[in-house]
Amino acid sequence: MSSRSRPRSGVIIVAIIIAGIAWWQFGPRSPHSWSATDIEVLASLSIDNLPPLPLDPSNAVADNEDAARFGQQLFFDQRLSANGQVSCATCHVPEKRFTDGLEKGRGIGLSGRNTPSIVGTAYSPWLYWDGRRDSQWAQALSPLEDPAEHGGNRMAYVRFISKDDAYRGRYEALFGPLPDLSDAARFPANASPLADSAAQDAWAAMAEADRHLVNSVFANIGKVIAAYERRLQPGPSRFDEYVRALTTGNTEAADDILSNEEILGLQLFIDEARCTECHNGPLFTNNEFHNTGMLSFPGDLPDRGRIEGVRKVQEDPFNCFGEFSNDPNRNCPELTYVRTGIELVGATRTPSLRNLGGTAPYAHKGQQQNLADVIDQYNRSPLAMIGHNEAENPLGLSRRELRWLEAFLGALDAPLATPEEWLTAPEN
Amino acid sequence: MEPEMVSIPRLIVILLLASLSANAAGQEQSWLSRSGYYRISFESDLKPLVINQIHSWTFHVETQDGEPVVGATISATGGMPLHNHGLPTDPKMTEDLGDGDYRFEGFRFHMNGDWELSVTVDLNGRRDTVVIPLTI
Numbered sequence: 001m002s003s004r005s006r007p008r009s010g011v012i013i014v015a016i017i018i019a020g021i022a023w024w025q026f027g028p029r030s031p032h033s034w035s036a037t038d039i040e041v042l043a044s045l046s047i048d049n050l051p052p053l054p055l056d057p058s059n060a061v062a063d064n065e066d067a068a069r070f071g072q073q074l075f076f077d078q079r080l081s082a083n084g085q086v087s088c089a090t091c092h093v094p095e096k097r098f099t100d101g102l103e104k105g106r107g108i109g110l111s112g113r114n115t116p117s118i119v120g121t122a123y124s125p126w127l128y129w130d131g132r133r134d135s136q137w138a139q140a141l142s143p144l145e146d147p148a149e150h151g152g153n154r155m156a157y158v159r160f161i162s163k164d165d166a167y168r169g170r171y172e173a174l175f176g177p178l179p180d181l182s183d184a185a186r187f188p189a190n191a192s193p194l195a196d197s198a199a200q201d202a203w204a205a206m207a208e209a210d211r212h213l214v215n216s217v218f219a220n221i222g223k224v225i226a227a228y229e230r231r232l233q234p235g236p237s238r239f240d241e242y243v244r245a246l247t248t249g250n251t252e253a254a255d256d257i258l259s260n261e262e263i264l265g266l267q268l269f270i271d272e273a274r275c276t277e278c279h280n281g282p283l284f285t286n287n288e289f290h291n292t293g294m295l296s297f298p299g300d301l302p303d304r305g306r307i308e309g310v311r312k313v314q315e316d317p318f319n320c321f322g323e324f325s326n327d328p329n330r331n332c333p334e335l336t337y338v339r340t341g342i343e344l345v346g347a348t349r350t351p352s353l354r355n356l357g358g359t360a361p362y363a364h365k366g367q368q369q370n371l372a373d374v375i376d377q378y379n380r381s382p383l384a385m386i387g388h389n390e391a392e393n394p395l396g397l398s399r400r401e402l403r404w405l406e407a408f409l410g411a412l413d414a415p416l417a418t419p420e421e422w423l424t425a426p427e428n
Numbered sequence: 429m430e431p432e433m434v435s436i437p438r439l440i441v442i443l444l445l446a447s448l449s450a451n452a453a454g455q456e457q458s459w460l461s462r463s464g465y466y467r468i469s470f471e472s473d474l475k476p477l478v479i480n481q482i483h484s485w486t487f488h489v490e491t492q493d494g495e496p497v498v499g500a501t502i503s504a505t506g507g508m509p510l511h512n513h514g515l516p517t518d519p520k521m522t523e524d525l526g527d528g529d530y531r532f533e534g535f536r537f538h539m540n541g542d543w544e545l546s547v548t549v550d551l552n553g554r555r556d557t558v559v560i561p562l563t564i
Contacts, residue, residue, distance in 0.1 A: 334517075341514060
């Protein structure tokens with residue numbers, strides 16, 4: 001008996017293994033069936049539902065093409081730095097989706113955080129990982145004076161625009177005459193409230209009215225750079241094509257657009273993995289701040305995140321309430337009703353998930369080397385080093401499911417909607 | 429005959445759906461405060477209530493007998509109990525519109541799911557709170 005049953009049981013085991021492998025390979029079948037609610041959720045993520053670009057009344061030249069051309073020149077101009085070697089594009093590299101592929105940005109020195117992309121940020125009420133600026137133009141000013149980034153000072157930048165004939169012409173066509181800076185007693189070579197101590201002393205010694213003149217020109221530099229950055233918008237991806245096919249009832253065509261793994265990843269994304277709780281809307285971000293327990297590099301102090309960002313944006317002289325806003329009504333709902341509180345300790349801004357391909361490493365310190373690491377973070381859900389990890393329940397997904405999620409994120413990569421001419425340094 | 433027979437259950441479904449969507453943006457439903465001093469309803473300027481848009485509400489406050497409560501001070505906090513976090517903004521009462529109506533600005537919800545809003549009404553020291561559940 002036993003000698004006859006042994007080979008039979010062997011055959012059964014082999015058959016089970018083969019069936020198992022077959023199920024693993026081909027088990028989850030397409031076409032995938034979505035519920036009506038699922039399709040609603042998918043449509044809410046589609047780029048076809050991206051609202052028109054919100055107006056920026058704080059920036060009078062936000063939608064002025066001449067300003068955008070001028071801003072494009074400044075964006076790529078390395079002369080806007082203390083050593084003549086750093087431009088905005090040094091860290092925001094167009095070929096890398098306007099990021100730099102580094103853990104932390106590197107200008108003149110090493111910056112404190114990972115370089116976020118600029119694409120689509122015109123939709124965000126808050127800029128930076130901690131939201132310490134509330135408009136693209138106010139944000140654009142900050143790196144110019146950061147000693148680790150462009151390392152310059154506002155007085156020197158204003159003088160630079162004033163001395164360069166082409167820039168002076170472009171500036172004055174948009175904003176009217178530049179102030180006369182010839183009196184060195186009134187306008188020193190270097191001055192800023194934020195740069196090195198010599199520049200700070202020089203700034204403090206300037207007359208209030210002169211400081212205002214310099215600040216106004218400096219703000220306008222930010223505004224033309226923002227007019228350029230506003231045009232950097234994501235384009236439709238395979239995910240968007242898929243949703244378009246689904247919502248037009250073209251289910252079979254839909255399943256040719258995404259792979260089986262990507263579709264299964266998408267199902268997890270909107271469902272079990274709970275990604276859409278924060279990565280929602282057509283840009284896959286709620287533009288809000290969350291502590292998700294992203295750990296620091298060993299030896300690094302944890303980042304205090306939004307709790308500091310709130311304070312900084314409220315104090316920023318270039319914020320929506322400030323005197324350099326062009327909105328006569330100072331209509332600033334986000335800043336008016338901004339919230340602080342203990343839960344913002346260690347919270348950072350939800351990044352968009354469009355175009356993550358080729359932009360590793362990820363997270364606010366670049367501490368996640370690849371997308372698999374990021375997804376695994378939510379699967380493990382570690383305790384936050386400071387504050388409280390909001391995503392405190394580990395997802396408990398299998399390794400195969402984690403791969404599906406990663407595959408889906410790849411379906412969000414697409415060329416920008418912005419015409420090519422805006423994606424390189426302009427010819428002068 | 430036949431179309432009429434079919435249309436009655438359909439009508440019920442339509443009415444049910446209509447009442448649900450009205451509730452999601454306020455309007456019809458009202459909530460009694462804990463100690464029973466006030467009956468509170470709200471209407472959102474944003475209809476339907478969707479995530480990630482800052483917008484305004486109007487609260488309407490009455491006594492249990494249906495008399496409008498005028499001249500009160502209202503505050504609101506809220507959050508998602510399941511996520512252990514609050515509202516992303518700090519909405520504030522900006523105007524007493526009279527007749528028991530109060531304008532509230534600065535609401536924004538940043539996640540779909542179950543929210544709870546805790547609304548406190550204070551009229552001459554008579555404070556009472558109501559918790560309004562909200563699914564977005």
